[in-house]
Amino acid sequence: MLTLKSPPMAPNAKWPCKEIAACFTALKVPHTSTINTKETQKMTRKSTPIIKILAIHVLGLGALTTFPAHATLITNNLTVNGQASATTVTNIFGPASDSAYVTDSSYADDTDGSSSYANAWGNQYGTYRASASGEGVFNSFGQFHRTVNLSNNNGYDTDYSLNFFIYNGGMSAESNGVSGTGWGSYDLSIKMNGTDTLFSSMAKIHSDGTLQISGTQLDGATQNGNYYYWNGTDVTLSLGTLADGESLSIDFDLVTTAFGNFAFSNSSNCENGYGTYGGTAQTLVASGYGGYGGCTGSAYAGLGDPGDFAENGKQNPPVSITSMRSNSVPLPGTLALLGLGFAALGFSRKTFKR
Numbered sequence: 001m002l003t004l005k006s007p008p009m010a011p012n013a014k015w016p017c018k019e020i021a022a023c024f025t026a027l028k029v030p031h032t033s034t035i036n037t038k039e040t041q042k043m044t045r046k047s048t049p050i051i052k053i054l055a056i057h058v059l060g061l062g063a064l065t066t067f068p069a070h071a072t073l074i075t076n077n078l079t080v081n082g083q084a085s086a087t088t089v090t091n092i093f094g095p096a097s098d099s100a101y102v103t104d105s106s107y108a109d110d111t112d113g114s115s116s117y118a119n120a121w122g123n124q125y126g127t128y129r130a131s132a133s134g135e136g137v138f139n140s141f142g143q144f145h146r147t148v149n150l151s152n153n154n155g156y157d158t159d160y161s162l163n164f165f166i167y168n169g170g171m172s173a174e175s176n177g178v179s180g181t182g183w184g185s186y187d188l189s190i191k192m193n194g195t196d197t198l199f200s201s202m203a204k205i206h207s208d209g210t211l212q213i214s215g216t217q218l219d220g221a222t223q224n225g226n227y228y229y230w231n232g233t234d235v236t237l238s239l240g241t242l243a244d245g246e247s248l249s250i251d252f253d254l255v256t257t258a259f260g261n262f263a264f265s266n267s268s269n270c271e272n273g274y275g276t277y278g279g280t281a282q283t284l285v286a287s288g289y290g291g292y293g294g295c296t297g298s299a300y301a302g303l304g305d306p307g308d309f310a311e312n313g314k315q316n317p318p319v320s321i322t323s324m325r326s327n328s329v330p331l332p333g334t335l336a337l338l339g340l341g342f343a344a345l346g347f348s349r350k351t352f353k354r
Helices: 332-353
Strands: 040-042 053-060 071-086 089-098 101-109 115-123 128-135 137-153 158-166 169-174 180-192 196-206 211-215 222-224 227-230 233-242 247-262 298-304 319-325
Touching (some): 115 247, 128 180, 137 158, 137 319, 158 180, 158 247, 169 196, 196 227, 196 233, 233 247
Parallel strands (some): 071 101, 115 137, 128 247
Antiparallel strands (some): 040 053, 071 089, 071 137, 101 115, 115 128, 128 137, 137 247, 158 233, 158 319, 169 227, 169 298, 180 196, 196 211
């Protein structure tokens, strides 16, 4: 069901998860918003000699159907894919597509103790996630892609805006006291009609603590040693004006990647983790796990709602499209005709007085 509401989120509405910096927990963080349901606002003749009606609609992405004439048609396609590789073992998932809900994941491990995991999912209401992780020798990525096609069948020129929420998340990359390198990263982009970049944000954290960022930095983005995390971020983007009958497409693409090429150590003195199976003792310290060969490096990257449910976001969609009737500027010829009309009215009024 395509919902039409007005206007978009109230200025005082907040996403509770925007204030959460615990980015590595697998807990679902709900979010709420306040929607004003007044469909139109009319200016009375007392306040202005011309009555103007501005219809502002929020077009949800849920349960999309074809609407009759004089409506905005939106179609939605979701795709996930990725891979998990550990030394000599590689498992691939996707691409899998659907218009309502799609999810998939993959896990790989090898006899040397390396392992990796990747997943991605999304639904029709706008909720999404991609994550990747591994330890030892690994290369994993999870990718979520949403394509929205929008057609203006309103019978008049319409201005459109895209409103979306970028979830909190985080990344880490640690050598845990062994030789080798690794990194975790996310890359998020939104394009219109396949070429015009409306939004982009990328970050990569390396196991030596080096941080690379480009594009828009997300709200509350913070580096703490080998960790990088951010709060939830609300974004509104103008899609411009569509004439009646015109269409556009929006591509939302999110990729998270974890890479590592780390050695293994049988030492029980791991800087971060448990020395297990190959180690002489289990020593608990900050974070991470030593694999079957002992201590080794690890990396992680995740962005999105960690609760993988088809109904997530139904009540408070994290993605919406706002439409408003365009205030078209009259052509010069139209202005000239209006001038002649007003002149004729003035002449007839003088003749009537005489």
